[in-house]
Amino acid sequence: MAFSVNFPLFSIVLCLLCAVVSSLLPSKAARAVSIALCAALAAGAACLASYGVSVGKATEYLMGHYPHPWGNELRFGVLEPLLVSVFAVVMLLCLIGGKRYLAADLDPEKSNLYYVMCDLVLVSLTALSYTNDLFTGYVFIEICTIASCGILMIRQLGRTTLASVRYMIFSLIGSGLFLLGLILLYAVTGHLLMPNVKESVAALWAEGRYRTVLLMSMALITVGLGVKSGLFPFHFWMPDTYGYATPSSGGILSGLVSKGYILLLIRIVYGAFGTDIFYRSGISNVLFVFGACGVIVGSISAAREKDVSRMVAYSSAAQIGYIYLGIGLSPGMGVLASLFHILTHALTKPLLFLSAAELASCAGSRQRAVWRGAGHINRVAGFAFSVGAFSMIGIPLTMGFVSKYRFALAAFERPLLMIPTLIVLAVSTVLNGLYFIRVVVAIYLPPERRTDRVRITDHPAYAVCAIAFTAMNLAAGIAALPIVRLLESSLTLL
Amino acid sequence: MKRKKSIKERLREWDADAFDLTERTAGPMHPAPAAPEEEKPEEPPAPERETRLGSRALRILYSVLAALFGTVMLSFLLATASELPPYGAAENPVHNAVSERYIRDGMRETGAVNIVAGVILDYRAFDTLGESHVLFTALTAVLILLLGEGVHRESTGQIRMQQDRIVTNTASVLTPIIILFGVYGILTGHLGPGGGFSGGSIVGAGLILHSVAFGYDRLGRYLNIKTFRIVCFAALAFYSLSKCYSFFCGANGLHTVFSPGVPGRILSAGLILPLNIAVGVVVACTMYGLFSVFQRGKI
Numbered sequence: 050m051a052f053s054v055n056f057p058l059f060s061i062v063l064c065l066l067c068a069v070v071s072s073l074l075p076s077k078a079a080r081a082v083s084i085a086l087c088a089a090l091a092a093g094a095a096c097l098a099s100y101g102v103s104v105g106k107a108t109e110y111l112m113g114h115y116p117h118p119w120g121n122e123l124r125f126g127v128l129e130p131l132l133v134s135v136f137a138v139v140m141l142l143c144l145i146g147g148k149r150y151l152a153a154d155l156d157p158e159k160s161n162l163y164y165v166m167c168d169l170v171l172v173s174l175t176a177l178s179y180t181n182d183l184f185t186g187y188v189f190i191e192i193c194t195i196a197s198c199g200i201l202m203i204r205q206l207g208r209t210t211l212a213s214v215r216y217m218i219f220s221l222i223g224s225g226l227f228l229l230g231l232i233l234l235y236a237v238t239g240h241l242l243m244p245n246v247k248e249s250v251a252a253l254w255a256e257g258r259y260r261t262v263l264l265m266s267m268a269l270i271t272v273g274l275g276v277k278s279g280l281f282p283f284h285f286w287m288p289d290t291y292g293y294a295t296p297s298s299g300g301i302l303s304g305l306v307s308k309g310y311i312l313l314l315i316r317i318v319y320g321a322f323g324t325d326i327f328y329r330s331g332i333s334n335v336l337f338v339f340g341a342c343g344v345i346v347g348s349i350s351a352a353r354e355k356d357v358s359r360m361v362a363y364s365s366a367a368q369i370g371y372i373y374l375g376i377g378l379s380p381g382m383g384v385l386a387s388l389f390h391i392l393t394h395a396l397t398k399p400l401l402f403l404s405a406a407e408l409a410s411c412a413g414s415r416q417r418a419v420w421r422g423a424g425h426i427n428r429v430a431g432f433a434f435s436v437g438a439f440s441m442i443g444i445p446l447t448m449g450f451v452s453k454y455r456f457a458l459a460a461f462e463r464p465l466l467m468i469p470t471l472i473v474l475a476v477s478t479v480l481n482g483l484y485f486i487r488v489v490v491a492i493y494l495p496p497e498r499r500t501d502r503v504r505i506t507d508h509p510a511y512a513v514c515a516i517a518f519t520a521m522n523l524a525a526g527i528a529a530l531p532i533v534r535l536l537e538s539s540l541t542l543l
Numbered sequence: 544m545k546r547k548k549s550i551k552e553r554l555r556e557w558d559a560d561a562f563d564l565t566e567r568t569a570g571p572m573h574p575a576p577a578a579p580e581e582e583k584p585e586e587p588p589a590p591e592r593e594t595r596l597g598s599r600a601l602r603i604l605y606s607v608l609a610a611l612f613g614t615v616m617l618s619f620l621l622a623t624a625s626e627l628p629p630y631g632a633a634e635n636p637v638h639n640a641v642s643e644r645y646i647r648d649g650m651r652e653t654g655a656v657n658i659v660a661g662v663i664l665d666y667r668a669f670d671t672l673g674e675s676h677v678l679f680t681a682l683t684a685v686l687i688l689l690l691g692e693g694v695h696r697e698s699t700g701q702i703r704m705q706q707d708r709i710v711t712n713t714a715s716v717l718t719p720i721i722i723l724f725g726v727y728g729i730l731t732g733h734l735g736p737g738g739g740f741s742g743g744s745i746v747g748a749g750l751i752l753h754s755v756a757f758g759y760d761r762l763g764r765y766l767n768i769k770t771f772r773i774v775c776f777a778a779l780a781f782y783s784l785s786k787c788y789s790f791f792c793g794a795n796g797l798h799t800v801f802s803p804g805v806p807g808r809i810l811s812a813g814l815i816l817p818l819n820i821a822v823g824v825v826v827a828c829t830m831y832g833l834f835s836v837f838q839r840g841k842i
Contacts, residue, residue, distance in 0.1 A: 054794075055791060055794065055795070058787065058790055058791060058794070059787070062783050062784070062786075062787040065672070065676055065779070065783045066780055066783050066784070068676070068679075069679065069775065069776050069779045069780055069783075070776065070780070072683065072772050072775070072776065073772050073773065073776055110794050111790075111793050111794045112668070112669040112790045112793070112794070113665065113666065113668055113669070113789065113790055113793045114789075114792075114793040115652075115666050115793075118640065118641045119641060119644055119645070119666055120666050120667060120793075121666075121667050121668070121669035121670060158690065159686065159687055159690050162683055162686060162687050163687075165683050166680075166683065166684070166687070169676070169680050169683075172676075176673065182667075182669075182670070184667075184670055185669060185670050185673065188670050188673035188674055188677065189673055191673075191677050192673060192676060192677055192680050195677070195680045195681055195684050196680055196684070198684060199680070199683065199684040199687050202684075202687060202688060203687050233623065233627070235637065236627055236628060236635075236636070236637065237627070237628065237636055238636055239635075239636040239637040239638070239639040239641065239642075240639075240641065249636070259626060259627075259628075260626075261622055261623050261626045262623050262626050262627060265619065265620070265623040
């Protein structure tokens with residue numbers, strides 16, 4: 050057993066320690082700690098992913114001296130460390146890129162607490178990815194809920210406070226449903242560790258006992274995680290939450306936090322329910338329908354929105370819809386497309402939020418109407434926003450194209466759902482094009498008045514982050530096949 | 544009395560404050576966007592041109608649908624509950640090899656007479672590690688929300704603790720007993736009912752009673768935000784590091800230096816006693832901290 054299998058344990062403990070230490074440190078030091086932590090976590094997870102690829106099987110890691118079903122466990126193959134390392138990189142770039150806004154939005158007296166919360170979000174994402182125990186999942190869902198409210202409401206405006214109250218209510222409903230589902234599952238299986246739950250569920254399903262309870266618990270867990278990640282019709286907290294948070298938080302919340310819950314759902318479906326039973330139960334069809342509705346409704350709401358940050362936030366609702374649509378389609382190809390879209394969205398949305406904030410500060414307002422020429426004033430932000438927008442529309446060479454292509458491919462596996470999926474894809478692509486192209490065209494129109502150009506060196510932190518995000522997006526969009534293959538092989542290890 | 548502002552008016556004011564992007568105010572101020580719907584977040588936003596009659600019809604439809612949905616969900620859940628295994632029956636699925644080993648071997652393997660302590664601090668210690676950080680997270684979130692508002696509140700005189708003789712006298716008798724009982728609960732958590740969570744909350748309640756009766760100044764001399772942070776840091780860091788060591792040893796098949804000892808002794812059960820103390824400290828701090836922050840905006 051290589052030493053790198055200990056990295057998940059070390060990264061979780063390191064995050065917790067950093068969070069606690071940061072509460073004592075001044076803000077600058079806390080920021081440095083958070084950034085270093087993200088970098089360390091990304092490096093460790095990348096090592097672990099390469100170990101997973103070389104071994105070709107998943108590792109079960111005891112948290113203590115007792116194997117399952119008695120003690121807590123972690124479990125990781127390739128997918129989990131891969132996503133953790135992407136999450137850590139994205140968080141790192143968010144923290145770097147939004148530096149200017151963080152300085153303006155945070156009260157200096159408590160700005161170190163922001164980084165405490167970021168560390169806690171990171172630890173919960175890590176633990177949600179690695180855990181092999183359903184109750185551990187719930188514990189870190191709790192941490193994630195509170196910490197994500199924290200990074201939202203630290204910008205203390207009326208709007209953000211209102212948004213965080215709403216976000217908290219929805220999020221707690223989600224946690225409550227998840228917990229209820231977990232209790233039902235425990236009552237009929239008597240286990241909390243995923244491998245044992247899977248065994249018992251399969252046995253009970255074959256015998257036909259406790260059918261209602263099993264169905265209900267699957268539905269509650271799925272819906273609970275769906276509510277928390279903003280699945281239609283529970284996406285109404287999104288525009289305020291993502292749109293009014295400080296841009297770094299907007300990026301973290303939309304790009305990472307919702308993905309953590311979705312990843313947990315995928316792992317539960319594969320590891321605890323078993324794909325056979327989950328896809329035979331009909332819950333996947335419900336997910337498909339709500340995902341498809343979410344895509345359309347989110348796109349329409351985004352098209353009606355005049356405030357660009359809120360528009361980008363509504364587009365998140367559509368992207369989450371895509372992910373659930375993929376999960377609902379089929380276990381192999383559908384989930385693969387969803388996983389790729391998780392990566393796409395995690396790498397694109399933070400870029401869009403940060404660039405929108407940058408352009409808004411050029412234009413003087415977040416309203417689309419006054420953005421004319423902003424792309425000429427701030428060229429980096431303009432270019433980055435355009436790449437992000439193209440990626441969300443699904444124009445070739447960007448990651449968005451690959452994920453839409455994978456969704457279409459997955460649709461052909463389900464003859465009955467093929468036509469609806471293709472229609473949804475087509476309609477939403479047109480709608481995405483409608484509202485994103487409108488903004489991209491506006492920022493490249495000749496400006497109405499002469500304004501000084503913003504140079505790269507004016508905001509170096511943002512420029513670094515924008516260039517990194519753009520480069521990753523284009524690289525992954527052009528050389529998508531290795532990534533898809535990697536995800537495909539990692540799915541077999543779940 | 545001032546007229547109460549409607550939610551729409553307040554939202555408009557917030558927007559004016561919030562999105563006046565001060566870095567470059569050359570651009571025109573945007574008009575206040577339409578306030579999002581407040582009462583019915585699950586409905587698509589109603590267009591502004593809608594008449595009052597239309598929105599009332601929508602609201603009635605909405606409440607009918609909500610009632611219908613609630614009834615359907617209720618019946619589903621009742622159906623589920625009726626199928627659940629009967630409470631406490633011997634052949635229930637939860638009575639399996641898991642609980643059997645906890646009950647049969649728990650004392651030998653963990654050294655804790657109290658099985659619950661053995662389960663939460665040894666068999667499933669990772670959950671508890673997360674759980675104790677939930678408290679820390681909650682306290683930090685409340686600090687983010689409320690810290691710094693204390694000055695404002697005290698100056699408006701909204702909150703003034705009243706010193707009442709009955710409360711003071713009762714508290715002077717009860718506080719030491721309560722705190723002592725809490726400490727006893729923490730220290731003997733591995734031997735009987737008690738433990739970090741329950742003992743810590745009793746200590747926290749004692750501290751709260753003391754501060755209610757005698758004011759914050761006496762406690763504040765040694766319980767200020769700095770001590771809080773240091774104490775929380777020490778407890779949680781100890782918890783994380785010691786458990787990291789123990790998890791690492793467990794996963795790699797190494798021996799730990801902590802042994803279960805002789806069950807029943809006060810110094811036994813390996814890490815459980817120190818962890819109970821750490822958890823108890825964190826819980827007491829969080830309880831008192833939450834009360835204090837909500838009451839006056841600082842610790």
